Amino acid sequence: MNDFNSIVFWKNCNQEKKQNILLRPAISVSxxxxxxxxxxxxxxxxxxxxxxxxxxxxxxxxxxxxxxxxxxxxxxxxxxxxxxxxxxxxxxxxxxxxxxxxxxxxxxxxxxxxxxxxxxxxxxxxxxxxxxxxxxxxxxxxxxxxxxxxxxxxxxxxxxxxxxxxxxxxxxxxxxxxxxxxxxxxxxxxxxxxxxxxxxxxxxxxxxxxxxxxxxxxxxxxxxxxxxxxxDFFAGPSELLIIADSNARPDFIAADLLSQAEHGETSQVLLLTPSFSLASSVLKEIKKQIIFLPRSLIAKKALKNSLLIITSSLQECINISNQYGPEHLSIQTSCPRDLLKEVKNAGSVFLGKWSPESAGDYASGTNHVLPTYGQTATHSSIGLLDFQKRITVQELTKKGLHKLSSTIECLALAEKLEAHKNAITLRLS
CATH class of the missing domain: 3.40.50.1980 (Nitrogenase molybdenum iron protein domain)
Incomplete structure (x- = not known):
């Protein structure tokens, strides 16, 4: 889309168009x-x-x-x-x-x-x-x-x-x-x-x-x-996907979408909602708020990569979100925790209208270094374990090795690794 004026009805899209809608902005390294x-x-x-x-x-x-x-x-x-x-x-x-x-x-x-x-x-x-x-x-x-x-x-x-x-x-x-x-x-x-x-x-x-x-x-x-x-992983461009129902605040949603759009021209923000009325109100709020942003030109370019999508239900919103795997997922519904249990792929989740993405970016306590570009299917946000390595130890007594010996010898022979077997047999002979 050339601007942020379009509202897409998911049910009217064929499979190919749905896949194209969820594509990230092309970040090609020449x-x-x-x-x-x-x-x-x-x-x-x-x-x-x-x-x-x-x-x-x-x-x-x-x-x-x-x-x-x-x-x-x-x-x-x-x-x-x-x-x-x-x-x-x-x-x-x-x-x-x-x-x-x-x-x-x-x-x-x-x-x-x-x-x-x-x-x-x-x-x-x-x-x-x-x-x-x-x-x-x-x-x-x-x-x-x-x-x-x-x-x-x-x-x-x-x-x-x-x-x-x-x-x-x-x-x-x-x-x-x-x-x-x-x-x-x-x-x-x-x-x-x-x-x-x-x-x-x-x-x-x-x-x-x-x-x-x-x-x-x-x-x-x-x-x-x-x-x-x-x-760690390849981070960027920034992404935000918001799931909202008809009770959500359009001004809050618009502010959240713009908070990520101002990151860079290749950022992408998405709103998924069953409410056409909400999507229309959000669109008006975006046009109202963007005027006052010092980085409005950047945000406007990012909005060209962005979409308002009308779905048939909140469950369909979750299904689409899991397919997309956003860096940031905001759930602004009446009962956001009811949807949290359905979330499979997301970097960091923000529950309810009082949990703006900006809180996680700065001071709530979670980490804002997150996987993007669909990497949430296999990667997590940066955490303590990323700065550590796991080491395992095993200690066997003579009796313990004796009880396990036949199992090890059988498996070693099956893999044609005679020296592995001998390391057991020698100890027990």
Whole structure:
């Protein structure tokens, strides 16, 4: 659709049209961009800090040679922020910390059978890299979302990269979280530095954080290399799907849709409702509210990717939502919890008219780094476990091994792995 004036009736669409309606905006990485990203990665691997300084100058018009932020600058950042923003960050930090602390999983130790004990425990990933976007919308809230679980998990080395110049809000959020290794580098070259290391930047084992097409492509390429790091997932563009009934507030819904549309031109927002009257009212509210948004031009372009869909029932809304698998799912109905049990695929769910998506973006406590583009079918929001690894243990007594020996020997022989069998037979002979 060319604008947000169209209302689609789901029952009037054939299967092909329904599939096309639920397609995300095409985010294609051209061969040209892939090649440039590959060249950037190889240049950083070869020339290290010199390459990073060169790319900072080329891409961000930033000419300082010191890549690492001076600790004094981090400490001084609080002097440039007013009390209200510092207080707000503190509240957000406390809520996010409380929710992620609750995600700790106790070790498991179970005697499977007499003489056979199996255990499971968790250890932190030793070193992690955090990428924080810093363009038209510097996402200092993402510092909290990534640094807090990394700290709780016990990661010993936490590096943060963000395009220069890094604002005081980001620096202060880092100080609150105890992040000291902050590097003023962005884009694909920062991902390369985190992935393979330079004289200044420590090589990490896993990279987290959203970014533009260059950052995402770099994360993909370093992850595919044999000696490259793990990554969280490919995040973006932002998505919001709202399910609403005739009792929902049109002004609330319009505000929520616009809150995601302003993220970027390729964002996508959807409203699913059985009420034509509600959809019409939401459309009027969007046109009224968008006028006053500083990022209205961005939001208008995002709305070209977006839809108002009239369904036959709330159950059909849920079915469509599960097929789409939104990053954010808002359920604004009279009894939202009745629909929650039907949700299969979603990054984060917001129940009721008093739970705007903005709450999760900043301060309710849940994490706002979420899978997009249908990845919710297999991926979850960032949480404590993403910064940890699971280790299992088994301990057998002589009696326990003896009771299990015939089973192991039988299976080993069936797989034609004689040495496996011999490791049992030798002990019992």
């Amino acid at each position: 061969k040209k961009i892939s090649k440039k990203v590959a060249d950037i990665i190889e240049t950083v691997k070869k020339y290290g800090d010199d390459a990073l300084i060169k790319f900072n100058s080329k891409f961000d018009n930033f000419h300082e040679k010191n890549l690492r932020i001076n600790p004094k600058k981090i400490s001084y950042s609080k002097n440039f922020l007013n009390k209200s923003i510092k207080d707000a960050l503190l509240v957000a930090m406390e809520n996010i910390k409380k929710f992620h602390m609750a995600q700790k999983i106790s070790p498991i130790s179970i005697e499977i059978k007499p003489g056979i004990i199996c255990e499971q425990f968790f250890r932190p990933i030793e070193s992690v890299g955090i990428y924080i976007p810093n363009g038209s919308a510097p996402l200092f809230s993402t510092v909290l979302m990534l640094a807090i679980p990394a700290k709780i998990a016990g990661c010993k080395k936490i590096l943060l990269c963000s395009p220069p110049p890094i604002g005081n809000e980001i620096l202060y959020a880092c100080e609150m979280c105890g992040i000291k290794d902050i590097f003023q580098i962005g884009g694909a070259h920062s991902i390369a530095a985190l992935a393979f290391g330079t004289k200044s930047v420590y090589k990490v084992e896993k990279i987290f954080g959203p970014g533009n097409i260059w950052v995402t492509e770099a994360k993909k390429q370093v992850n595919y290399q044999f000696d490259g790091p793990a990554i």
